[in-house]
Amino acid sequence: MARIERTDIHRSVTDRIIRELEAGTVPWVCPWNRAKCGIALPRNAATDRAYSGINILMLWGSVEMQGFSTQKWLTFRQAHAQGGNVRKGEKGTTVFYADRFTPKSESGSDEPRRIPFLKRFTVFNVEQCENLPESMVAPTAPLPEREIVPHAEALMRETGADIRIGGDKAFYAPDADFIRVPPQQSYFNQIDWYRTVFHEIGHWTGAESRLSRTFGRRFGDYAYAAEELVAEMTSAFVCAELQIEPTVRHADYIGNWLELLKADKRAIFTAASAASTAAQYIFSSSTRQTSVEDVASAA
Numbered sequence: 001m002a003r004i005e006r007t008d009i010h011r012s013v014t015d016r017i018i019r020e021l022e023a024g025t026v027p028w029v030c031p032w033n034r035a036k037c038g039i040a041l042p043r044n045a046a047t048d049r050a051y052s053g054i055n056i057l058m059l060w061g062s063v064e065m066q067g068f069s070t071q072k073w074l075t076f077r078q079a080h081a082q083g084g085n086v087r088k089g090e091k092g093t094t095v096f097y098a099d100r101f102t103p104k105s106e107s108g109s110d111e112p113r114r115i116p117f118l119k120r121f122t123v124f125n126v127e128q129c130e131n132l133p134e135s136m137v138a139p140t141a142p143l144p145e146r147e148i149v150p151h152a153e154a155l156m157r158e159t160g161a162d163i164r165i166g167g168d169k170a171f172y173a174p175d176a177d178f179i180r181v182p183p184q185q186s187y188f189n190q191i192d193w194y195r196t197v198f199h200e201i202g203h204w205t206g207a208e209s210r211l212s213r214t215f216g217r218r219f220g221d222y223a224y225a226a227e228e229l230v231a232e233m234t235s236a237f238v239c240a241e242l243q244i245e246p247t248v249r250h251a252d253y254i255g256n257w258l259e260l261l262k263a264d265k266r267a268i269f270t271a272a273s274a275a276s277t278a279a280q281y282i283f284s285s286s287t288r289q290t291s292v293e294d295v296a297s298a299a
Helices: 001-020 054-064 078-081 145-159 192-205 215-241 251-261 266-282 285-298
Strands: 072-074 093-101 114-124 163-164 169-171 178-181
Touching: 001 054, 001 114, 001 251, 001 266, 054 093, 054 114, 054 266, 072 078, 078 114, 078 145, 114 145, 114 251, 145 192, 145 215, 145 266, 169 192, 178 192, 192 215, 192 266, 215 251, 251 266, 266 285
Parallel strands: 163 178
Antiparallel strands: 072 114, 093 114, 169 178
16 A cells, blocks of 8 residues: 555656646746745745755745745644644645655564655645744845845855856766856846856766766666756756746756656656755855865865
8 A cells, every 4th residue: 555655646746747847837947926935945934944856846836826925834733833823724735755664574684675655744834824923924035136146156166166168058078077158148138147057067966976976777768858857956946045036948858858757757756856965065065165175274
């Protein structure tokens, strides 16, 4: 029975993503102009931890569909723990937690198998709750656009990526380990340049010396589409955290993504998880850079 439930989770979520793509909506690019909330990753209002992986897509989708003005979420119990409650009749959003269990038949063996499974639970936007502390329900004001560029520039430098400006194409060259992007002035909307850079940095994180991300035989002919999907979502997640409005870099990839998701119902989970890992790697670069500088100054 548990196996059937796990399969249903993967199938139902993937079917939802497929429907959105076929309708022309890219779920990892939150349509901020149609939503009331500012640009941000969804966060747990009680712990302030950002959600990751597939949960980002699920919660962004709910923000758009229901018109919430905040990206803050709570479980039913967390709302009560904060002195509030979920309003009667409100419907929550399903999110997922990945875990593993050991079958009883193998609990005494030397190397018991740890079987992965997905646990589902329900969260509610703080706007679906009442009597919460004022600090919890107040929406986070987005940064003014003039502050976006310095944040992005600083993060780009801190990654340590070799980013070269020139030409008319954007790409990551894995053998030489560098990124090439056209000059920012060549973009009709210059803010799009940052989205492109973080897309290529997403590819850069997959190098063997970093996250060593390979899809190999699992995706076969779809491996390229899978990597592009990871890079695209990495850029979207990073831009959301920087409060830069993400957009689709290449709309013509949608057909390839649809083929991939229809061929493998777990692909969106794998790609979203890999993108979250890549985004976390990018944001942790400032810590790594500080460590390197500390060692250098001590030498």
